[in-house]
Amino acid sequence: MLGVYLMVTIGTGVVAAAVLSGAQAGLWQVAVVWWLGVTLAIYVTAAVSGAHLNPAVSLAFAIFRRDEFPLSRIVPYWVSQLAGGVLAGLTVLAVYGRFIERFESQNGLVRGEPGSQLSGMLFGEYFPNPAMVGTDEAARALVSAPGAAVIEGVGTAVLVLVIFALVDRRNSSLPVKFLAPVLIGGTVAAIISVFAPLTMGGWNPARDFGPRIVAFFAGWGEIAIPGPSSGFWAYIVGPLVGGPVGAACYDLLLRPAMREEEASGAGQEGSGGQG
Secondary structure, three states, X not given: OHHHHHHHHHHHHHHHHHHHHOOOOOHHHHHHHHHHHHHHHHHHHHHHXXXXXXXXXXXXXXXXXXXXXXXHHHHHHHHHHHHHHHHHHHHHHHHHHHHHHHHHHHOOOOOOOOOOHHHHOOOOOOOOOHHHHOXXXXXXXXXXXXXXXXXXXXXXXXXHHHHHHHHOOOOOOOOOHHHHHHHHHHHHHHHHHHHHHHHOOOOOHHHHHHHHHHHHHHHHHHHOOOOOOOOOOHHHHHHHHHHHHHHHHHHHHHHHHHHHHHXXXXXXXXXXXXX
């Protein structure tokens, strides 16, 4: 819960700063702060809980790494992750509350009415990105709810594939495992940079749904849940499907070959040492 809270507070906080004050100059600056938020949250919590900051990652581990993460942990971890997201949303609402009201007033937005996803995007995510593409029907027609789910699934699959590779002790390409959190954060930043114009780049049901619950009760109502295109589910279903797919790709395509390569490499090192 603490790890998700730290990550989502930093991540949604930088979105709020960018939207409400123009503090960031572009998408990459926002993505870099997400990079730092993910990295710090992993370092803070990894030794205690394995840094499970994402329900989709937890599900992938429960399916493919049951010896490390048994299925019995799924529900308590999911509840904790969602709670961290809700607390992060409450923090951003409390800190930026007056800024949000000013932004809505200046832009003629009525909270809970069509178009107010421009302020609601500080919490949950929308497709396509309202700040980049707009909020009218023509903009919404660019990305459907099933399409958003697929994009979220693909991004999450890439993320989980990288995570499984980086934490694998047999992966000799990263002998210094304490660098894994930095590279995982960098992966999040990279896929945000690629896909954020389409779906805002969630990859994490707790990151989206936790703050979205806060937005729902804070006045955004149906704009938050179920969303303008009734597509909030895309940010839950997409990652929960994509995460295990990414893990399966690693286990089926890379892990078996890595064993052979490692065994071959070990033999060569032995011969060289003896020679």
